[in-house]
Amino acid sequence: MATNIFLAILATSLATYISRFLGVVTSKKIKETSKIFKWFNCLAYSTLSALLARIIIFPAGALAEVDYFIRFIVVFICLIIFLISKKNFVYPTVLSALLLALLSSNL
Amino acid sequence: MNIKYFLKGFFCIKSADSPAIALFASFIAIGALFKSIGLNIQESIFSTFLTYALPGSLIMAESLIVGASLLNIFLAVWLVNARLYPMTVSLFPLLTHKSQPRFKYYLACHFIAVSAWLIMKQNCKSVERKYRLDYWIGVGAANLSVAMSATAFGFFIADYLNKDMMVGLAIVNPVYFTCVMVGAMKTIQMSLAVILGSVLGILFYFISPEWCILLGGFTAGTLAFFIGELNGN
Numbered sequence: 001m002a003t004n005i006f007l008a009i010l011a012t013s014l015a016t017y018i019s020r021f022l023g024v025v026t027s028k029k030i031k032e033t034s035k036i037f038k039w040f041n042c043l044a045y046s047t048l049s050a051l052l053a054r055i056i057i058f059p060a061g062a063l064a065e066v067d068y069f070i071r072f073i074v075v076f077i078c079l080i081i082f083l084i085s086k087k088n089f090v091y092p093t094v095l096s097a098l099l100l101a102l103l104s105s106n107l
Numbered sequence: 108m109n110i111k112y113f114l115k116g117f118f119c120i121k122s123a124d125s126p127a128i129a130l131f132a133s134f135i136a137i138g139a140l141f142k143s144i145g146l147n148i149q150e151s152i153f154s155t156f157l158t159y160a161l162p163g164s165l166i167m168a169e170s171l172i173v174g175a176s177l178l179n180i181f182l183a184v185w186l187v188n189a190r191l192y193p194m195t196v197s198l199f200p201l202l203t204h205k206s207q208p209r210f211k212y213y214l215a216c217h218f219i220a221v222s223a224w225l226i227m228k229q230n231c232k233s234v235e236r237k238y239r240l241d242y243w244i245g246v247g248a249a250n251l252s253v254a255m256s257a258t259a260f261g262f263f264i265a266d267y268l269n270k271d272m273m274v275g276l277a278i279v280n281p282v283y284f285t286c287v288m289v290g291a292m293k294t295i296q297m298s299l300a301v302i303l304g305s306v307l308g309i310l311f312y313f314i315s316p317e318w319c320i321l322l323g324g325f326t327a328g329t330l331a332f333f334i335g336e337l338n339g340n
């Protein structure tokens with residue numbers, strides 16, 4: 001392996017901390033009742049959704065080896081379960097792992 | 108530091124809608140992945156402790172496999188974790204109180220990652236403002252501890268995990284957060300932010316895989332904000 005692992009960990013954590021740090025600096029000037037705060041709230045949720053959509057549709061790592069159709073079905077079924085179980089988080093999360101492992105080994 | 112509020116925040120991890128299961132599953136996968144690419148146990152736990160935000164750790168692991176340069180790793184991680192910036196700005200104004208020392212905010216922001224952030228967004232208003240920062244540190248410390256233990260656990264059981272189990276673990280986190288996002292769609296603004304975010308995130312992927320999260324998220328969030336404002340939320 002070409003890159004030093006220790007330095008890679010440091011680079012990763014530094015690159016991550018920068019955004020948090022700048023966020024605190026910016027927060028100083030923003031009131032929670034302001035429009036800008038609302039805008040940032042929208043940005044936070046939309047970037048998270050963009051990230052999630054990317055992970056599910058164009059995954060990296062282990063998930064990439066599962067067929068796109070199977071991933072889609074699993075997420076869809078779990079969402080339905082979430083909605084009909086009156087927004088219970090435990091059922092869909094536990095079921096998702098079992099369902100995907102089952103589908104990907106049998107299809 | 109108010110211990111009572113710290114502990115109150117810490118034990119949020121036991122609540123029914125807690126991200127603990129999803130967090131544990133995904134960091135088991137990270138621990139196993141770290142082992143397979145040649146990190147030792149100290150490095151694995153250290154990495155989760157220092158970075159904590161999951162997508163960044165995944166990028167690091169992938170980059171190490173292909174032997175990317177440090178600068179490449181830095182830029183790729185920065186891009187994928189830049190979403191932490193709007194997340195911080197949409198949380199920390201709720202935590203500020205003049206009695207808290209400034210440096211504490213710079214330490215406490217290390218706990219910003221989606222799991223802790225979501226708990227805090229939900230519970231924030233129910234906590235007295237003066238103690239919110241202590242409560243937040245409790246929430247963050249609990250989540251980080253779960254992540255670190257799961258990394259260690261994943262490292263040790265790596266040899267017993269087959270491919271199907273790894274795949275199963277990898278889907279838990281996206282499914283949990285998809286449910287959380289759908290659960291957060293309570294106003295026009297929020298619903299649009301979530302729906303447009305996922306659609307544009309994918310569309311922008313065809314233009315640039317590296318920038319799709321930021322560009323898609325920024326465009327979607329801004330659109331959602333303005334449409335929501337025009338329609339009175």
